[in-house]
Amino acid sequence: MHSASKRTLMTAAWVVGHEAGRHILMPQGEVVYQDGEILYVGHGFPGEVDERIDCGQALIAPGFIDLDALSDLDTTILSFDNHPAWRKGRVWPKSYMDAGPYEMYQPEELVSQKRHAFGQLIRNGVTTALPIASLYYREWGETVEEFEGAADAAAELGLRIYLGPAYRTGNPYVLPDGSIGLFFDEQRGLQGLDDAIAFCGRMEGRHGGLVRTMLAPDRIETCTVQLLRRTSAAARELGVPVRLHCSQGEFERQTVSRLHGMSSVEWLESLDFLTDRTLLPHGTHVSPSRFAPGPGRDLEIITERGAVIVHCPLVAARFGNGLESFASYRARGIRIGLGTDTSPPDMLLNMQIGLMVCRIAEGRADVCRAEDYFDAATLGGADALGRTDLGRLAPGCRADLVVWDLAGPDLGQVIDPIQTLMISASGRDARTVVIDGRTVMQERQIPGIDHAADAVRAQRQFEGLMQKYPQRTFGHPPASEIFSSAYRVVQKSPA
Numbered sequence: 001m002h003s004a005s006k007r008t009l010m011t012a013a014w015v016v017g018h019e020a021g022r023h024i025l026m027p028q029g030e031v032v033y034q035d036g037e038i039l040y041v042g043h044g045f046p047g048e049v050d051e052r053i054d055c056g057q058a059l060i061a062p063g064f065i066d067l068d069a070l071s072d073l074d075t076t077i078l079s080f081d082n083h084p085a086w087r088k089g090r091v092w093p094k095s096y097m098d099a100g101p102y103e104m105y106q107p108e109e110l111v112s113q114k115r116h117a118f119g120q121l122i123r124n125g126v127t128t129a130l131p132i133a134s135l136y137y138r139e140w141g142e143t144v145e146e147f148e149g150a151a152d153a154a155a156e157l158g159l160r161i162y163l164g165p166a167y168r169t170g171n172p173y174v175l176p177d178g179s180i181g182l183f184f185d186e187q188r189g190l191q192g193l194d195d196a197i198a199f200c201g202r203m204e205g206r207h208g209g210l211v212r213t214m215l216a217p218d219r220i221e222t223c224t225v226q227l228l229r230r231t232s233a234a235a236r237e238l239g240v241p242v243r244l245h246c247s248q249g250e251f252e253r254q255t256v257s258r259l260h261g262m263s264s265v266e267w268l269e270s271l272d273f274l275t276d277r278t279l280l281p282h283g284t285h286v287s288p289s290r291f292a293p294g295p296g297r298d299l300e301i302i303t304e305r306g307a308v309i310v311h312c313p314l315v316a317a318r319f320g321n322g323l324e325s326f327a328s329y330r331a332r333g334i335r336i337g338l339g340t341d342t343s344p345p346d347m348l349l350n351m352q353i354g355l356m357v358c359r360i361a362e363g364r365a366d367v368c369r370a371e372d373y374f375d376a377a378t379l380g381g382a383d384a385l386g387r388t389d390l391g392r393l394a395p396g397c398r399a400d401l402v403v404w405d406l407a408g409p410d411l412g413q414v415i416d417p418i419q420t421l422m423i424s425a426s427g428r429d430a431r432t433v434v435i436d437g438r439t440v441m442q443e444r445q446i447p448g449i450d451h452a453a454d455a456v457r458a459q460r461q462f463e464g465l466m467q468k469y470p471q472r473t474f475g476h477p478p479a480s481e482i483f484s485s486a487y488r489v490v491q492k493s494p495a
Helices: 094-099 107-123 144-157 186-203 225-238 250-260 264-270 298-305 313-318 326-332 347-362 370-384 417-424 451-472
Strands: 007-011 014-019 022-027 030-034 037-042 051-054 058-062 064-070 126-132 160-163 170-174 180-184 211-213 278-280 308-311 335-338 401-405 430-435 438-442
Touching: 014 037, 022 370, 064 107, 064 308, 064 335, 064 370, 094 170, 107 126, 107 144, 107 430, 107 438, 107 451, 144 160, 144 186, 144 211, 186 211, 186 225, 250 264, 264 298, 298 326, 308 370, 313 347, 326 335, 326 347, 326 370, 335 347, 335 370, 347 370, 347 417, 370 417
Parallel strands: 007 051, 014 058, 064 126, 126 160, 160 211, 278 308, 308 335
Antiparallel strands: 007 030, 014 022, 030 037, 058 401, 170 180, 401 430, 430 438
């Protein structure tokens, strides 16, 4: 670990520099940083340094910015091949809601999950993260206490983070006949917003500026007019970003249309909610598209208001969704950043899937290139947060960088390192991570984390959650009926 006062020079076979608003590639380049700030990027640094690190056959690049970063134990595996969602515990049955939903994790488990997730983000080359967690397993919203613990965990590990507990005024539930209803408790949601506002005021800039804040209302269909209006006003007053999951599914599209007579984006425009600090995961169900046919101004509105689409290619593709398309959104001038929103939090895998889905959607390969996605994962995220000091390696920027191993036996040959990352690399090829000048991972090891013990702890918590699934699943079937297996399971015969 480097002392903050040291002047460190790192060199590698390739360095991603930055000039005139664009990334550039520097063979045998150098990066010099001190006190968390980049001093020099180029060749032949003329000054004195305290430490020289030659990374060899590697790429030194800016760290990724994950605008929708998983911060709990991912349950995608429980829904991946288990459908429909309302029969498989992904929507509360009315019986569970009437009985009184409860926290399915203990407070200490919620904090340990965030620490676990933050470590996974670092291991995959993410240096700035905006956490996201499911509310399916919560009593209602997230708590200030767990997010104070999350801030401490992020600071301990060295992750740059934007935090804000999620809140909502509504929740979908399954009626006995299988239809989906909505339950609203506006006062509870508004109290959650008040708590989040107080959290922002208290935590903004903590831990030397590594901890910043945001407002995070839950999915748009679980929000009321009053909640969104108050959120928008608070965000403007606090000067923090707002993230609202929007235009991400058919249930949302139908619900917002039924309740408000317009699309999700049109509704947000009518509330004056959209600004250049509004982050909208996932943007796959905008009008017009194959998911939301018919006339609509969604993309035009997003472009005009300067809001940001948070593109999460992997989790969308797993369930048959995708942007139509990344290239066409960019051509419209829509601001786009990237999020992972699932496990693994592998930004490279997301970029690879996104590129392929885009080319399939457009029916041609020349509409989107490797650097377009690399830009979205770095410059796009920095732009979304209004941070010109992130997402690039240039003098005056924060020293957030990742050393990608280009010498691995399975990586293949390297002509252009960015294209190589997009073809054959994965998050596991991140070798060293530096955040704010602090080496937070070296040779895949993060100080303070026993990865084997951490994995065992996470698995134990996950299994505890699965045991509780029948309580919050329609009809309360046993777990064996909720979760399918790829093949017939043959148990060992008793002796």
